[in-house]
Amino acid sequence: MIEVKNLQKSFGDLHILKGITTTIEKGEKVVVVGPSGSGKSTFLRCLNRLEQPTGGTIIFEGEDLTKMSEKRLYEVRERMGMVFQHFHLFPHLTIRRNLTLAPTKLGIMSKEEADRSAAAMLEKVGLADKADAYPSQLSGGQKQRIAIARALVMNPDVMLFDEPTSALDPEMVGEVLALMKQLADEGMTMVVVTHEMGFAREVASRVLFMESGRIMEENEPEAFFTNPENPRLREFLSKVL
Amino acid sequence: MHLTDKLYDTFIVDDRWKYLASGLKTTLIITFFAVIIGMVLGFLIAIIRATADRTGKLKIPNLLCKLYLTVIRGTPVMVQLLIIYYVIFASVRIDKTFVGILAFGLNSAAYVAEIVRSGIMSIDSGQFEAGACLGLNYRRTMLYIILPQAFKNILPALANECIVLLKETSVAGYIALEDLTKGGDIIRSLTYEAFLPLIAVALIYLILVITLSRLVTLLERRLQKSDRG
16 A cells, blocks of 8 residues: 655755665554654655655555655545644634534535534544534543544545654543554554554554664564564663563 | 813814814725735735745745835835825826825735734644645645634734724825824814814824724634633
8 A cells, every 4th residue: 555665854964764665555554663763753754745755755555655746645645644743633623623624625525424424533532522622622632532533534545643642641642542443443554653562562563663764673563572683673672661 | 262162163163073074084994995905915925925934935926025025114104105105106196095095005014914924933833734634735724724823813913003004094194195183283273272183183093992902802802712721
């Protein structure tokens, strides 16, 4: 579904991604871990071209994302949901409108369809009673669940998560991870950048370890955590586990 | 002379209050349309400036906008008014009210533009990204996500600009436009009595400004609904 070949990204002289090559298959749950500054968020943000790669290719469903026109890019992004560390809900809109804004303005759904779809999605994330509330009235965990619902309303083929629980109070991490696990069980293709090793171990079909702009090791979670080969990964795991 | 006689002499004789009434009407007309020009043009300039800063596009329009802002904000509004009337429209007979609207509108646009631009800049870039990730292009994200939030944040500053504009129109008399201030001045020249007409003019401005401020407070309160929590 997503084929990344020799992906490079530099900010001026700063070389963040030094050639990433990996393929994400439909239905896979890829979890990316690594120390901060390793380029894992940049990698994720290149996947939907929030960051313009400086080299390499990203083939998403047969099209090269790095070279397509902006117009086409926005169409492709409709099929890639993204969840941010800091939620980025639209504070001036009600929760319902947060969910329906994109599908209605893009002409994908009528207002009625979008409202129905939003209601179903709020039901799914367990926040049906918040439809008329504003983001400022929600807790962090609720905001992140709404952010996930907002992405899901677009009915994406893949969901990208950029440290979705890093900005949450500890007691709210669980509800967000539970929702992500539910999504994973339903077969959603997911790429998750996170520090939650428990989630990686339990949900991932494959774990990537990134360090200084490269993928140092990738493996299925059992082997990844119990039998790490790369010494940097061993060091990393000894610190975080 | 008693105060009542003075009042009578200033406002009642020969229907002199009509100078104030028609002056007020002119002031309100100029302010109203100048605000519209200022807002429309100001938002346009601000969007061009912010887009250029964020995406690196629109380089030439951005340069023109910068030039416009520098010139307009670097010269007094009265000089601009005089130039528009005596230089630009020197050879055509033209409605002075229109000249006033144009001059004050073009002037206000520069200040509105900077207010709006600061409003756009104050919105977290994550909002642009969230829009983009939902497939909303730059224009749609700007229109539905950024501008509504920016507008709410800058509302007090915009209202202040309207109030400043209303008061600035008092120099319109320099091109012999009979606005509120000029109206009071005409009465003064008729009665040789400065106190009453000028105080009356000041009072009317004050009432207008207070009313405007009240309206803005009401609007702000309405817009703040999404901030409870």
